[in-house]
């Protein structure tokens with residue numbers, strides 16, 4: 263059976279993307295994508311217009327409603343760069359399908375995300391565009407923490423350099439039970455679903471890609 267066509271990292275006008283949710287979902291459907299994840303920036307050093315925390319409820323409802331209308335499975339996500347993430351409204355976050363944390367390097371930040379993940383019920387938690395610049399013994403600790411806390415890692419089409427030079431470290435991920443996500447990090451409908459490089463990279467390792475795609479596995483049958 264063919265793998266469902268997906269894209270689990272997309273930005274809209276709600277933060278620094280060019281397109282509305284409606285345009286994105288229509289374009290995704292036209293491209294034949296069956297399940298997508300939209301994760302605008304909840305605050306960001308990089309994004310000039312992050313989501314306001316007051317807008318979290320409206321944003322979520324918008325994703326749910328428009329996906330119903332257009333008839334595409336669209337997961338509601340957030341990309342977060344707040345550390346430690348303790349002052350976030352857990353009640354609202356719990357209604358989301360997934361949360362990805364960006365700029366996470368080093369054990370202290372990884373540990374903070376692990377602690378935070380214990381308070382969260384509902385959304386899957388992952389690291390956006392994971393950087394693999396660790397000495398191997400430290401990386402093994404990172405992987406163990408992520409594995410124990412059920413945190414996935416993401417391969418992101420905008421950051422292929424993050425894993426290109428890390429073939430050996432990626433082997434450790436491949437041998438672990440860590441979930442994987444893949445996304446285009448698209449800020450425009452032109453790049454929706456474009457991440458062939460990530461798939462080609464994963465094919466170097468003896469893993470069942472579909473089996474490791476946690477968002478696909480969990481939400482195939484609807485959020």
Ligand SMILES: [Zn+2]
Nearest residue numbers: 271273341447
């Ligand atoms: Zn992003």
